[in-house]
Amino acid sequence: MRHSTASALQDPGPSTAHLACRLAVLALLALPAPALAQADATPASASPTVTAPDPLVPNVSYAPGQYAKVEGTIVSRKGDALLVRRQNTQELSVVTLTEHTDIESPTGVLNLERKKQDMAMLKPGLFLKVRGHGGDQKELVAERISFHKGALKVTNQISSGQVELKEDHEALETKVNATTDSLNAARSRARAEFSSIATRIADLDAYDEKFTGSVRFATGSAMLTAEAKSTLDSLVSIGKGLNGSLVEIAGFADSRGGAEYNQRLSQRRVEAVVAYLTQEQSVPLRKIVNPTGMGTSKPIGSNETEEGRALNRRVEIRVLVNRGMNAPDSSKP
Incomplete structure (x- = not known):
């Protein structure tokens, strides 16, 4: 009998393995409820907690009086403070508006004229250019801000939820087919217009x-x-x-x-x-x-x-x- 028990321990058969599994299940069932809850909560607490950052925390600072220019998109706005992300980077700058800040958009022939714009048009999502000098709080105090009307239109559409992505292949194909019969005439007009524009550009300094x-x-x-x-x-x-x-x-x-x-x-x-x-x-x-x-x-x-x-x-x-x-x-x- 002793020999058979030792043999069973050294080489457990199917019956022994089955018995071990049943004992493990019974042991789990015998655990108290708080222990099970703690075990279940362990994986959740192991994942990192992501805290939403303050939307007006910059990672770019400016020395007082330092001239700088930023070209990018308004991420958020609080009163006279804008958070601007530089184009194609993760650089965030706080831009401060003052009563002396000039806000304008190009207009007229070849966009050579400038039209004054209202401060209220500076909304999140607007792509703009900022020029100014560093302030006492290491922010960029804006002296001149410019943006295109097209960028403002897109920003307003985004704000009101009216931007829709239109990628209908059949509609696009219809438009292409409609312009094919006048392609040669369009090319001739393009050459004439290009020649005219080149001449006018050459005369801009005259x-x-x-x-x-x-x-x-x-x-x-x-x-x-x-x-x-x-x-x-x-x-x-x-x-x-x-x-x-x-x-x-x-x-x-x-x-x-x-x-x-x-x-x-x-x-x-x-x-x-x-x-x-x-x-x-x-x-x-x-x-x-x-x-x-x-x-x-x-x-x-x-x-x-x-x-x-x-x-x-x-x-x-x-x-x-x-x-x-x-x-x-x-x-x-």
Whole structure:
């Protein structure tokens, strides 16, 4: 009997294995309920807990006064603070808006003009460009923000849940078939348009003089007369509606008095004209090109006579237009 038991321990048969399995099941059933609950909870507690991060925690900081620019997407916004993710990176920057922040979108021919936009348009999902300097809190204080209308449209659609992915193969095939019969004509138009655009781009740095005018001043004076104001009003009226126009302003004096005095006097006359155009006629400062006092240079009359000196006490205004922006589109019939 002892021999058979030893043999069974050394070489357990099917009956022994079956008995061991039954004993293991009974042992598990005998465990108390809390122990089973603890055993079941162990795998869950082993997995890491993911805590949602604060949406306005940057991983990029800026030294106070450091110039920087960021091109990317608004991740979130809290009041005047934006969290912007740089394009194609995981870099997050806090961008602060102030009352001095310029917000604009390109518009006009070739997107050369700028249109002011409202701060409320800066919503999560908007792709934009930010330029500014580092602030005291290591954030980027925005001085200029620009974005395209197309990006704003997509952002608004995303916000209202209206963006739908349309990948209908049959619809696309129908459109392709509809344009096949006019492919050659489309190619011809494309070549003509490309040639026209290339010419206009080449002319973007070229300006043509549209018209000129001048105003006169009394001896030693920089005060605009009623006649001078009327002349300026007429020039502004004529120039309305011109695309890409610029205004050149140069001031002059007669030869009486010292050179330094006449230089200052000619500059004061220029400043008087600029002030009138910007304040009374709302001409944007960006359209006034380098207004300069020229002293006694370039006289148009003899400084030996009163009539000649009166001609030299003047400010000349030249209105220039961009050749590329005002050229006719040769690609259109």
